[in-house]
Amino acid sequence: MTKSQKPVPGRRVRGSATGRPVMVLLDLLGRRWVLRILWELRGPPLTFRALQAACGGLSPSVLNARLAELRDSLIVEQRPDEGYALTRQGRELLTQLAPLTAWSEKWAKSLG
């Protein structure tokens, strides 16, 4: 009955005994599907299944695990009758990530 390790600032995480917030964040964001999930939630709220489809049909078990972590981290919230959405905080985080689109376009060209 091993519970998934939720990264919490102040507590040690993978590869960092200090628990510095940015390390915790990198640990959280570095888990599979997390960036993609945040990305797909940039628009209106999505239901569990819609989000699953948007992510190309990832396992519901993994999706559920990621959503639990993101809810615990107050980045994603579940709204009754609407579905999953970013919190205000989560939306700010996504804003920080937005320039990645532009960067990735240039990057793609450089890779031919």
Next chain:
Amino acid sequence: MTKSQKPVPGRRVRGSATGRPVMVLLDLLGRRWVLRILWELRGPPLTFRALQAACGGLSPSVLNARLAELRDSLIVEQRPDEGYALTRQGRELLTQLAPLTAWSEKWAKSLG
């Protein structure tokens, strides 16, 4: 003799048949240790072992796999007699990610 799947823009990746650059990037960045490795390379070049230590002693096999992917993606380069460093492109990418530190500080407080 299965080779590691390197994400390349234009080719389909996990959960995305389109191969849109940003999806490929999210796939790449979402792999374990990638964000952390980029982060640790924000300063001067690091040797393989120094980088390994900076990441808290991750497996050399995983580090080597990640470095191969990042080199193929022209984000990291290996400089003779210096070690591993970000390319110009990779440095730009890290710049996009820099605001995450500030965000993570606020985030940590909100979770406190």
Next chain:
DNA sequence: ATTTTTGCTACGATTTCAGTAGCAAGAACA
């Protein structure tokens, strides 16, 4: 009342990662 949709849980198969050991090549000594 029946069918659909939704939000999940269960479970076995596969892939990835962790952790340790160790080796070949080069540099630094001696």
Next chain:
DNA sequence: TGTTCTTGCTACTGAAATCGTAGCAAAAAT
């Protein structure tokens, strides 16, 4: 020259994460 140390990396095994599919209970739609 021979020995020791460092460096970059490969090999191997066990543990953990993820995939892919099946399916179930509750709510909504028909």
